[in-house]
Amino acid sequence: MGLNTQSVGNNENLIIELFESKVLVVEDQPLNVLLLKRILSNHFKVESVESGEAAIKWCENHTPDLILLDIVMDGMGGIETCKYLKSLPEISNVPIIFITSSHENEDTCWDVGGVDFIQKPFTKKTVFNRVKTHLTIKLQRDKLTNLVFLDSLTGVFNRRYFDTHIEKVDLNAKRMNEDYALIFIDIDFFKQFNDIYGHLEGDKELKIVAQTIQKTLKRPRDVVIRFGGEEFVIVLPSTDLKGSILVTEDVIKNISALNIPHSGSNFKHLTVSAGIATLRGLKGETEILKVADDKLYISKQLGRNRLSY
Numbered sequence: 001m002g003l004n005t006q007s008v009g010n011n012e013n014l015i016i017e018l019f020e021s022k023v024l025v026v027e028d029q030p031l032n033v034l035l036l037k038r039i040l041s042n043h044f045k046v047e048s049v050e051s052g053e054a055a056i057k058w059c060e061n062h063t064p065d066l067i068l069l070d071i072v073m074d075g076m077g078g079i080e081t082c083k084y085l086k087s088l089p090e091i092s093n094v095p096i097i098f099i100t101s102s103h104e105n106e107d108t109c110w111d112v113g114g115v116d117f118i119q120k121p122f123t124k125k126t127v128f129n130r131v132k133t134h135l136t137i138k139l140q141r142d143k144l145t146n147l148v149f150l151d152s153l154t155g156v157f158n159r160r161y162f163d164t165h166i167e168k169v170d171l172n173a174k175r176m177n178e179d180y181a182l183i184f185i186d187i188d189f190f191k192q193f194n195d196i197y198g199h200l201e202g203d204k205e206l207k208i209v210a211q212t213i214q215k216t217l218k219r220p221r222d223v224v225i226r227f228g229g230e231e232f233v234i235v236l237p238s239t240d241l242k243g244s245i246l247v248t249e250d251v252i253k254n255i256s257a258l259n260i261p262h263s264g265s266n267f268k269h270l271t272v273s274a275g276i277a278t279l280r281g282l283k284g285e286t287e288i289l290k291v292a293d294d295k296l297y298i299s300k301q302l303g304r305n306r307l308s309y
């Protein structure tokens with residue numbers, strides 16, 4: 001059986017990334033799960049869950065690169081599951097391939113955001129090639145997205161990403177009647193840092209600060225954005241004030257613990273200040289951004305190396 005991942009273009013990195021890709025199989029028939037795993041496991045990382053509800057739960061903590069979704073399942077059906085998953089900002093771009101046993105639902109599959117479907121009984125070649133094709137497109141699209149939306153110095157998301165992301169997070173929070181948090185983080189006395197240690201050293205520490213913030217964030221849906229200069233924004237979906245204070249305390253603590261010498265700072269090492277706002281009681285993303293910025297200003301006024309909310 002000629003299932004050859006190497007035939008996917010001549011780009012070695014892409015082959016490695018394909019091998020690393022996560023495929024989530026959502027199927028309630030153990031035999032089909034076994035067959036699909038047998039076909040795909042040598043080429044991709046495959047996980048499986050046996051219901052729509054379990055798929056939604058799984059996606060709260062993981063982001064798959066592709067989902068194979070059975071249409072007919074006990075409980076939440078494939079169509080309903082797809083609709084729900086597509087409404088989540090971090091899953092909205094994940095290709096979903098339906099597994100169907102009839103042509104009846106074809107139009108609905110396209111309507112709810114499916115990229116393709118596989119007819120039961122399926123063949124090895126069809127499953128492998130459909131999955132490979134859509135994963136390749138997804139990886140190439142991710143690469144382009146990264147070029148457009150990542151900050152080249154720090155490697156975290158840039159301001160352009162923020163503008164589209166915050167709109168989706170805000171909409172989703174309102175639809176789900178959930179809170180979310182936005183946190184401004186600004187490096188303290190950074191002008192002095194550049195003046196004392198030079199711009200190149202400043203760039204190096206900016207990168208370290210960005211990566212430290214990134215590592216501090218635990219949930220896959222949490223993101224950090226370089227908002228401009230030495231200022232970062234963290235967006236925490238499904239998070240209230242209490243949770244966002246804990247995360248911000250960790251960020252401040254972890255950056256302080258880097259112990260980066262800064263003779264021009266009152267603290268003698270590099271620190272950050274933060275301002276937190278959450279959606280509760282506010283109208284939406286424009287107001288939350290302004291409130292978080294105002295709170296950051298208060299942290300600076302109160303002496304820096306602290307958070308305000």
Ligand SMILES: Nc1nc2c(ncn2[C@@H]2O[C@H](COP(=O)(O)OP(=O)(O)OP(=O)(O)O)[C@@H](O)[C@H]2O)c(=O)[nH]1
Nearest residue numbers: 186187188189190191192194199202203229230300
């Ligand atoms: N090295 C480096 N510095 C940058 C970059 N972007 C912005 N900065 C510097 O960050 C400094 C920000 O200065 P200010 O806005 O006065 O803030 P600050 O000195 O950190 O003071 P406080 O925020 O009040 O603690 C400026 O000197 C900018 O040049 C960058 O990409 N690399």
